[in-house]
Amino acid sequence: MWSREDILLATDGKILREGKGVVFGDIVTGSGGVVKGSVFVALKGERFDGHDFLRDAVRRGAACLVVHKRPDFTHLKSATVIRVRDTLRALGNLAHYRRQLIAPKVLAITGSNGKTTTKEMVAAILERASIEGKSLRGKVLKTEGNFNNLVGLPLTLLRLQGKERVAVLELGTSRPGEIRRLTKIADPDIGLITSVAPAHLAGLSSLAGVAREKGELFRSMNPGGLAVVNLDDPWARRLGEGFKGAKITYGKRGEVRGESRKFLGVRGTEFTLRAGGERQLIRLRLSGEHNVANAVGAAAMAYGLGADLNAVRRGLEAVKPFPMRMALERWRGIGIINDSYNANPASMEAALKTLVEIGAGKEKIAILGDMLELGRESGRSHLKLGKRVARYRIDRLYLLGEQAQQVKEGALLAGMKEEQVIVGKNHRDIAKMVRSRTKRGAWLLFKGSRGMKMEMVLEALKEMGE
Incomplete structure (x- = not known):
């Protein structure tokens, strides 16, 4: 009221x-x-x-x-x-007023990749954790979906009813100043920058511009808060060094680490989590090295709040694959990696790595759409993407979008043959070509920016197979 x-x-x-x-x-x-x-x-x-x-x-x-x-x-x-x-x-001010009135612990997550996944992981851990001897079950508010902008974040905080002890918030941006404003609204106790990579360059101009904008989380946080610093990301590490308050680090040399990673096929990934002299074996239902990094970051954030590693394990193991975010399935003897929710150069790299790992010894096919909002870097980024696909020895590459020819040029320059790189007219056209040439045992990766709706290729493919 x-x-x-x-x-x-x-x-x-x-x-x-x-x-x-x-x-x-x-x-x-x-x-x-x-x-x-x-x-x-x-x-x-x-x-x-x-x-x-x-x-x-x-x-x-x-x-x-x-x-x-x-x-x-x-x-x-x-x-x-x-x-x-x-x-x-005014909407942001109302949300800030509500946040101060209810006074939960606020955890804020930003970054170029992994925000939503990390947020879901943190919330799942805390739902199973006890802080200061009291269970948090049913007392954790989280951003729904990716309601992470100047409208979505305030609406999330305005859902606070009074029973919540923790709010786990995702902060997104597409232009300078948004993270600073979101941080002022949320007034986080703990902040995490997952990564800094080329994304939203149309509004943020350059990688340095992305770093400046993401870094506003640490710069605008209360110095009495806690910064969770990813040591494996050079930009995030540098931004963490500028924070004057307490820190907890994660990564290969961090205070919280993920070790001995083992791929489990469509069942996910297994790894050992280390923190505070303790170890926990984690069986994550998600695939990919990048999702292990997300899990370790989430563990560090929850651990920094006071969650024990048993709660961390139970929370991480409860997280299910998200629709169109590295979702694995088998269809008619073919492996599917549906990572079509969004794309930028760094997430494309992560998806291709996962395809190579999962498809080892099998035919590997990438079905890619444009990476949008890259501004002046768009042409160069798509050329690099084509070269990267070739260097990963992907067997066939299907492309859709205005930048498809740039990707094709890069792939051919790096050694792929003309018959391996196919540019489609539309989603259904690509689906027909994939269906006619793909045999059982192959692995398919679907990925592109949200505006490309690459899941429609998969939907058309399944319709043709009925």
């Missing part, structure tokens, strides 16, 4: 019109989510303006409207109307 005074205090807003209510329900940003008593925050986006839906919000039961421009009161009934300078900023 929100009082009128709480909203005014959190947002520094002014009342344009007093309605009947002084106590309101949940805060929402879409008129479709309004119920009786809701507070509707009218956000302005690139393709919509919440101010155009004020009437609809009131019709659905909104009792309070937060706006940044004076509305037409004609059809707004008896709703309280509060004006602020910027409704997006």
Whole structure:
């Protein structure tokens, strides 16, 4: 519940019109989510303006409207109307106010790759952990999906009800300043930067720009907090060195380590976790060296909060593969690696490594779409990708997208033959070609940026096989 005074205090807003209510329900940003008593925050986006839906919000039961421009009161009934300078900023301020009021331990995760997986792992561990002698089961809030931006993160914090003792948050960015603002909203006690790699270069310009932006987590955190530092990532290590507070490190030479990795096929990966002089054998249901790194990072974060290694093991072993994120399956005698959720150069490298490891001794086929949002580096990055595919000795490469010819050129320059590299017209076209040439025992990797929807190739392939 929100009082009128709480909203005014959190947002520094002014009342344009007093309605009947002084106590309101949940805060929402879409008129479709309004119920009786809701507070509707009218956000302005690139393709919509919440101010155009004020009437609809009131019709659905909104009792309070937060706006940044004076509305037409004609059809707004008896709703309280509060004006602020910027409704997006007000949403973040409301979330920060809620975070301070409930006062859970806040764990924040950012990075170019592995954010969502690491966040899910941390939450799974903490659900099975006890801190200061008290169980956290049912008392862990986490970012749902990848609601990690200036709208999604505040909406996550606004779900705090009062019983939660920990909030595990994912912080995403596509332009400078977003991580700093998200960190100020969340005010994390523990922060983790998973990696720094070329991603969102259209907004962040360069790898150094990505590092500066991700590094805002450590720079904007309270020095009394704890930084979880990945020693295996040169940029993340450097950013950790700049943090003045306490640190816990992970990686091959970190305080928390993953050793003796063993691939278990479609069942996942096994490794030994070491921390604080203890060891635990972990049977992870996820595949790939990068997911072991994610697991070790999650373990370090939870361990830094006070979770014991037994809880870490139980949590990590409970994490199931996520849809379109390195999801393994067998279909008609063919191995499938569906990693089509998103892509950048570093995650492409990780996926290709996994294909080579899983497909050892088998035919290995990569079905790749464009890596989007790479700005001026796009052409060069796709050329490098083609060379990388060739050097991994992938047997066939199917390509889709505007950058397909760049990838093909790189692959041919690095030694692949013309007949090994095929550029498709659309998802179904590629599926037909894959179906006609692929035999039982082969392994297929599907990967590309979200906008490429490479899972549609897999869907078409399965439809043809019915």
